[in-house]
């Protein structure tokens with residue numbers, strides 16, 4: 075069996091099964107990221123903090139466990155099943171947080187309701203990024219923090235020591251982009267562009283911090299890795315109706331199978347490196363001028 079050494083902090087990044095970070099949700103959320111969030115949001119007792127696109131409540135559980143008394147955490151997500159999962163997760167961890175299903179572009183809160191507002195890996199899925207950021211500015215108090223963490227999905231890095239690896243990455247990107255509706259109107263490179271959007275909506279960008287999310291495989295992955303990859307692609311093909319997309323998926327499956335064979339034949343000489351960068355843009359809502 076070839077030796078397999080992996081980057082411990084980001085074990086689940088896999089560009090072959092998604093075009094975004096969506097499958098990584100909580101996995102790259104490590105101690106360094108939590109510390110950054112705490113430093114940036116500067117939560118104090120009694121503060122109201124809003125997490126837009128909260129998913130299954132990772133941020134609420136993490137922030138809620140910092141032990142800051144009377145912190146008022148709120149999470150919003152477009153998908154109500156995620157909201158229910160977030161409610162369950164915070165209950166399980168004994169964290170007090172309020173959740174509601176809503177769209178980032180029409181937040182159900184009054185103006186200046188929060189001391190800080192943040193979102194993580196959400197705007198990559200939103201067509202109207204400017205409209206969402208405008209809402210973040212509206213619901214945040216003057217002088218309050220706004221934090222947006224998003225990747226640049228257009229600039230993912232990929233290296234494979236086998237030729238089929240390059241073909242697999244190319245086909246995976248095309249196939250998943252097509253089925254995840256990232257093609258039309260979505261800004262793939264949203265991460266580095268947030269500071270410009272902030273400025274348009276009265277948020278002063280004060281810092282941009284980069285987080286590298288990466289995975290290195292040295293030596294051919296075991297069969298279970300290939301089975302998991304193939305299963306995810308097969309599942310994705312089953313969910314699409316469009317014939318041309320199904321054909322694209324079938325082509326991808328064939329390439330993935332070839333990739334698995336080439337990698338296994340290379341054994342310990344096999345190398346696969348993938349990485350993507352998260353851009354964390356920190357902003358401060360500009361105080362309004364007295365009339």
Ligand SMILES: C[S@@+](CC[C@H](N)C(=O)[O-])C[C@H]1O[C@@H](n2cnc3c(N)ncnc32)[C@H](O)[C@@H]1O
Pocket residue numbers: 095096099100126127128129130132133150151152153156176177178179193194195196199200
């Ligand atoms: C990759 S997940 C990130 C979840 C969470 N922020 C985290 O880091 O674990 C993206 C989340 O954004 C939500 N989302 C996508 N579009 C949204 C919108 N327009 N308004 C609110 N939430 C949205 C999705 O439902 C999903 O739960």
